Every structure is written in C-alpha cells, then in structure tokens.
Amino acid sequence: MSTPANTASAKVTPAKVGGEDTIRRGPPVEVVRYGPGKRINHWITAISLILLLISGLAMFHPSLFFLTELFGGGQTTRWIHPWIGVVLFFSFFILFAQLWKLNLPNRDDVQWASQIGDVVAGNEEKLPELGKYNAGQKFIFWGMASLIIVLIVTGIMAWEQYFGQLTSIPTQRIALLVHSLAAVAIILIFMLHVYAAIWTRGTISAMTRGTVTGGWAWRHHRKWFKDMAGRGRIDPAE
C-alpha cells in the first residue's frame, strides 16, 4: 500500500501496524478498536468495580454480609473497599482522559435515542450511521464518570480511619446516604454495560483481543469504519 495522497481527509496518518483505529485487511476484515494499554486499564477498572460492588454490598445489607468472607472477614472488607475505590478512581481517570472527546454528544445521538425502539429491536439499518460510540455507550461513559466522582467524594467523607474528622457527623450521614444511592445507580449502569456488551454479539473481543470483525464495525459504527477506510488506515494482510 502506497502512501495515500488524495483521500477525503487532509491529515493522513500512516497506519501503524496493529495500531488502534486501523482496519486489518484480512480476509476476514478486522478492526483494531483498542490498543493493549487501554485494554489493560479497562480491566483494572472493571476488576476494581466488581470488587467494590461486592465489598460495598456486603456492608449495604445484612443479607449480603456473608460476602465479607470473600475478602477474609469484615475488618478486611472495611479497610480494603476504600483503597480499591482509589485504584478505580485513578484508572477510570486515565480512561476518561483518553475517551472523553469521542464521547461528546452530537446530533446523531439525538436521532439514535429517539429511535430507541429500533435499537432494542435490533433494526440497525433504520438508525443513523454512527461514529466510534453510540448514545447508549456515551450515556454509560458519562454516567460512570459522574457517579465515580460522587462515590470518591462521599466515600472519602465516610472513610472513618483517615477522614473521620474531616467533616461533621451530620455531613457524613448525608455522604453515606448519597454513597449508597450512587452505588445502586452505578451498579445498574454496570449491569447495562455488561448486558449491552453481551447482547451485541461480537463486542467482547474488543476488550479481550482488542479487535472486532469488519461486519461488527460496519453494522454498529459505520461512520467510524468508513472514516478509517477513507483515511487509508488499512493494514495489509497479516
């Protein structure tokens, strides 16, 4: 493949082999959706979130207190939960810095959301062509981002061991109430996120191997696919 000179986009990036947002010629055609750095970080975020929801729920309701056994008892669960929260905060912060621009809402999102019935029915041919993220993914992104901020702030206020004196007791009561409500909300969003990734077959590989099939990109994120193709971000066959 020669250097593309006359493509639609003025700034042509020579495709880096295996790099993110490149099409692998195949056959079959594959698209690199996430590089290894993002995938590793995503799994740090995901594992932290799962550990946080288990350890948090153990303290949330007596019927779930048995979950403390997974962490080696109540005392360990109590001290480890906030520290995992700190890990989650930083790993998500990196993810946020990398992805926020692509998650800014645009006009297609309004159209997409207004046709949510077609989304759920899987009538994707009726929906607008989309860039790398659809409105549902953007909702999950911003929902997670804002709830993690709420959780870290209220979590620190409730962190007896180091911050017991930071705020007044009436404030700490509100912090714990908000923390538990935000936890329920983020768990719901987390379920939606995992469910969407499973329901939309072919998505999980984006976070395991980093790639999706060409058809997946064509079906769900055609604008993104066409943009890569148009800019010549195509690797020759492996």
Next chain:
Amino acid sequence: MANTMDSPRTAVSNPPVQPMETNLTQRDLIRRSATSELPQPERQLTPVAKLIDVSKCIGCKACQSACVEWNDTNPVIGENVGYYTNPHDLTADMFTLMRFTEWVNPETDNLEWLIRKDGCMHCADPGCLKACPAPGAIVQYSNGIVDFVHDNCIGCGYCVKGCPFNIPRISKADHRAYKCTLCSDRVAVGQGPACAKACPTQAIVFGTKEDMKKHAEGRIADLKSRGYANAGLYDPPGVGGTHVMYVLHHNDKPQIYADLPVDPKISAVVQTWKGATKYAGLAVMGLAAAGTILHGLFGNANRVSKHEEEEAQEAVDHAEKRVEDA
C-alpha cells in the same frame, strides 16, 4: 445468700463474693445489629438505669477514674488548655467524660458552673445499633443495656453516624468501636456500675429504671423548692427514653450543658439510608439482574449478519482501490 434478683438494685451495697454466673446471656437480647430474625427472649429482665444528678456533682472525676480502672483502658495523659474538661473529648479509651461549662444565668446574672457526665445514654431506640452493618456487633439486652461486641465489629464507624449523642469512638489501635457499657459485665453479676460506686456525693445512682425515676422526682422537688423552677428529668422520648438519665436544674435548656441535645432522635437521613434506600436499592438491583438474565436467555441477540461482513469487505476493497489509484 442466693441471688434471686435479675438485676442489681443499687450500686452502693457491696457485691456478693461467691462466684456467679452471668445474668446477661444471648437469650436476653431484644435487638442485635444487622439481624432481622432474633428469637424473642423467654424472660424480661427488670429495666435498669443510671441517674446522674447534675446538681449534686462536684466535678471530682472519681467516676472517670473508676471507669478507666474497671475497663482497664489507657487514655493518654492530657494537656491542660485552660479548662477542666480532660481529656478534651471522649475517646476509644475514655468512655465517660466530665464536661465543664461556665454559664451566666441571664435571669440572675450569676455564673453557674455546669458539670455534665457525658457518655452513652443507652437509648431504648439506639441509633448506633440501627446503623451498624455487622451482625451482632451491637446488642441490646432486655434490661436496656446497649453493648458493643468487639469481636463482631468491622470498624466502619457507622455507629458514630447513627448515634444522636456523638458517643462511639473507633480505636486507632484495633479498629473497633468503644463506648460506655453501663458496666454490663458488673451488672450481669449483681454489681452496679463502677462510676456510680465511686461517686462520693451519690450524684450518680443506679437501680431499676422505675426506682430511678422515683428518686429523680424527689430530687426535682427539692431543686424546685430551692428556686430552680425548671428542674426536671432528662429521659428523652425521641429515642424511646434512655437508661442513663439526668436530673438537670435547667431542664428547659439541655443545650447549656455542653450541647446536650434538646430533642434527640435518630436522624431522618440515617432512617432513609438504613430504611427506604436498602429496600428500594435491593429491589431495583434484583429486578435489573433478573431482567437482564431473562432477556439474555430468551431474547434475540443482536448479531452481525454474513451480509454485513461482506459489505465491510467490499468497503475495504473499494477504499484500497481508491488509495492505490491515487
């Protein structure tokens, strides 16, 4: 002498010397933190109470020392910052604290030196127990004593947030919650609390709650006859009454005694957090989990068709051709 009484009636008399079995057992619990199904106790112990007559206290702190002695705690040696309250706050090693207030009575223009013995009030409706997430870390006996069971405590500090009196403290050494036990280990074997036993003026008395209320009546009548028109008993109904009560010479203004709450009750925020939030939260999370699993099993997945794979292939072929042509 066989002890047939279920609770001691006074702190003054000397205790029986023969070995005794504890009278406060697991079967005497009426509440246990984070435990929904607690078997009803077969017997009802006589409710006990400690009565602190603020007007009789001379501020000697014998009670504080007795508490440290009996509970074998080691409060750090304090620093004098110009007033008598020492240490400056309750700690995980100081379960009771004499709080000193200099108050000018606006009616008489007299300086009154108010001394209140602070510590756990042993609420009938304890906010600490309501907030606690760890099964059995806080228990309430049918005689009214609210006790912390340190082996079950996880150190989260929820009890601190639940308590309307700002009493529990979490130890930095072992990360467990501490507060006055009402000397449950003494009461269980027929003795009154150490502080009541040590008090030289009998400002602290101990007995059945009924007796203590009667005793308070006499004290209040005496105070009224000496010009304290608003003398009264502090047994706040907002927390269902308490098993530590005060006789206050100014019962109309409890707040002048180092911020004793006027109408303590479990905060509405705590009630919402430990009530509606839990039920609604579990319900929506459960429904969402069930919904996604059911839809996952029985709904149609969103699959990429063969045709779409071919279209992608064509698009790439086309794009490459264009690039090569250029």
